[in-house]
Amino acid sequence: MLFKIEHLQGIKSGAIALAFRKWNKLAAKEGSLMKTAVGIIEVLEVSRVELLEITEQEAQMAGFSNLNLLIDLLNKVTSGDIYRIRLSYKSEDPRLELRENTLLDKTEFDLLKAKVEKLDKFSKQGDWTLQILNAIKNNPKLRAADLALLTGKEKDWLKLNVRKLKNLGLTISFEPGYTLSPLGEHYLNNL
Structure with missing residues (x-):
């Protein structure tokens, strides 16, 4: 709803x-x-x-x-x-606290990385997480339809999968578009 x-x-x-x-x-x-x-x-x-x-x-x-x-x-x-x-x-929403946490120890970071890699591994689209995270980083608050065009993905697919990243605390949703959360920035900067 x-x-x-x-x-x-x-x-x-x-x-x-x-x-x-x-x-x-x-x-x-x-x-x-x-x-x-x-x-x-x-x-x-x-x-x-x-x-x-x-x-x-x-x-x-x-x-x-x-x-x-x-x-x-x-x-x-x-x-x-x-x-x-x-x-x-x-x-x-427990994701609010999660997305602000940038003080991950190595074990926590590795666990987050494994969860993100699992999204790629089980996707019919192949590896997509880094492409989408970087597109969001470089185009904050870009409408989902425009972000989908930019990344070559369908809008509905993009919205569903950005929600998966959000559930990990990596993105923040806006009307319109998305940004990386502090955790998302930390994740990309430490790969």
């Missing part, structure tokens, strides 16, 4: 406790955890609803100033069922 940053901040503060989505297939599961820009968000409850069942108060609990704005957004998706998703902020 994607959220605008202002909605994520509202979930973190507790001002937003609901989200509404129109999907052809249910795409959220009760109890699941989502890593987001503000931390870990938990899906507490998912229920199918009819558009006319949504109240003004629920729209406000989803971060909309009025019900009509929410309805307009849901109507932009032409088909699918509407789901009410109850959400809660769970914790900080």
Whole structure:
């Protein structure tokens, strides 16, 4: 599930406790955890609803100033069922602390290097991690579509695999684009 940053901040503060989505297939599961820009968000409850069942108060609990704005957004998706998703902020994202850590001893650095090399080893694209890390380093905050063109990769492939680097603490996502984290800089500088 994607959220605008202002909605994520509202979930973190507790001002937003609901989200509404129109999907052809249910795409959220009760109890699941989502890593987001503000931390870990938990899906507490998912229920199918009819558009006319949504109240003004629920729209406000989803971060909309009025019900009509929410309805307009849901109507932009032409088909699918509407789901009410109850959400809660769970914790900080552990990747935030990870990406700031540049004081790795040799064992920790070697473990990180092995994890990165494993991404290359099991990729159908062959070795890609250094190419992508260097492209991000040399083109900070470049849109994913442009970074994909620059590296000769498909945009969806690039986004999925940059997320793998992010999970290791090596990159930071922005709207738009990516940068290397302090750990990512440290990693490249010490290869």
